[in-house]
Amino acid sequence: SKKTTEFKEKILKELRRVLEDESNILKSAGENPYNVQYEGTKGNFGDKAAKEIMCELKKLRVKTLKRGDVVGGPKNLGDFLPKRSLFENKKFNSCAIVASAGALKDSNLGKTIDSHDLVLRFNHAPTKGFEEDVGRKTTVRLLNSQVVTRKEFNFLESDIYKNVTIVAWDPSNYKASLDEWLEKPEFNLFPAYVEYKKKNDKARFFLINPQSLWELWDFLQNNSPNRLRRNPLSSGFLGLGILLPLCNFIDMFEYVPSARATKRCHYYDPEDNPACTFGVWHPLAAEKLLTYHINTIDDQKVFQSGYVRIPGFKNFRC
Numbered sequence: 001s002k003k004t005t006e007f008k009e010k011i012l013k014e015l016r017r018v019l020e021d022e023s024n025i026l027k028s029a030g031e032n033p034y035n036v037q038y039e040g041t042k043g044n045f046g047d048k049a050a051k052e053i054m055c056e057l058k059k060l061r062v063k064t065l066k067r068g069d070v071v072g073g074p075k076n077l078g079d080f081l082p083k084r085s086l087f088e089n090k091k092f093n094s095c096a097i098v099a100s101a102g103a104l105k106d107s108n109l110g111k112t113i114d115s116h117d118l119v120l121r122f123n124h125a126p127t128k129g130f131e132e133d134v135g136r137k138t139t140v141r142l143l144n145s146q147v148v149t150r151k152e153f154n155f156l157e158s159d160i161y162k163n164v165t166i167v168a169w170d171p172s173n174y175k176a177s178l179d180e181w182l183e184k185p186e187f188n189l190f191p192a193y194v195e196y197k198k199k200n201d202k203a204r205f206f207l208i209n210p211q212s213l214w215e216l217w218d219f220l221q222n223n224s225p226n227r228l229r230r231n232p233l234s235s236g237f238l239g240l241g242i243l244l245p246l247c248n249f250i251d252m253f254e255y256v257p258s259a260r261a262t263k264r265c266h267y268y269d270p271e272d273n274p275a276c277t278f279g280v281w282h283p284l285a286a287e288k289l290l291t292y293h294i295n296t297i298d299d300q301k302v303f304q305s306g307y308v309r310i311p312g313f314k315n316f317r318c
């Protein structure tokens with residue numbers, strides 16, 4: 001409809017504006033806290049068919065650390081790592097990624113989200129009290145290392161981190177080896193990892209190999225017409241990278257902003273911050289524009305209902 005087209009134009013324009021502004025900022029103030037030394041070129045996803053992009057993505061796999069990848073390590077981390085990788089040999093039909101955006105508030109998407117076989121949520125995003133809008137089912141929680149380490153998140157005690165698969169990530173420097181990262185993570189998540197596994201040795205708790213984060217960043221830069229902030233991708237895009245090999249399709253809720261887009265950062269917190277949705281710090285605008293490009297569901301669903309659908313790798317013969 002006309003309304004949908006209007007929303008779409010408005011949102012894509014805003015994402016493109018942020019993408020350009022960010023790359024202009026880069027030209028003057030070249031902050032590079034992770035010492036990114038990208039040697040590839042810029043590209044443009046807009047020049048490629050979705051299939052071509054999916055086939056490029058399919059070549060890179062987000063890896064989790066397995067026993068044997070780390071010998072010894074901080075607090076004998078190596079002895080506590082899982083023997084297998086995340087959902088090894090397991091496949092899902094429908095998967096949902098629940099971005100924590102303020103736009104989920106009053107969305108009434110809870111039932112739709114819960115109808116998926118696997119539901120991935122981020123950080124400390126609650127379901128309790130928000131079931132109508134975000135559902136009650138959680139299969140995976142993807143956590144950044146601040147949530148694992150900072151006292152206020154109560155990682156070792158809080159119920160929201162129990163009885164779910166936990167995947168945690170922490171950024172290394174761009175060229176750091178695994179050993180260098182183990183010695184110097186950004187937030188030291190290893191003691192909490194070991195502590196958690198000591199309490200429950202059957203717990204499903206995975207750590208992302210930080211080199212995978214930068215492989216994803218390279219992929220995004222390689223497909224973006226503007227230079228990107230040299231910071232890690234948001235958890236949202238990482239979640240997609242994790243699920244693509246496992247799911248037949250992935251619905252991402254309020255990641256590409258819909259007509260409900262709001263200044264509010266999170267559905268569970270009244271604080272306003274438009275940068276949460278459109279980016280700054282993370283290369284969010286580029287992530288979202290590319291994600292919309294590989295989306296397969298109609299614009300009515302994307303900009304009115306509030307989700308994009310990305311087909312999993314198994315749908316592509318490359």
Ligand code: C5P
Nearest residue numbers: 099100101122123234235236265276277
């Ligand atoms: O803020 P937090 O990192 O916990 O949010 C999880 C993810 O949800 C973000 O990494 C981002 O990809 C997505 N998000 C978003 N828009 C918002 C808030 C979060 O796209 N307003």
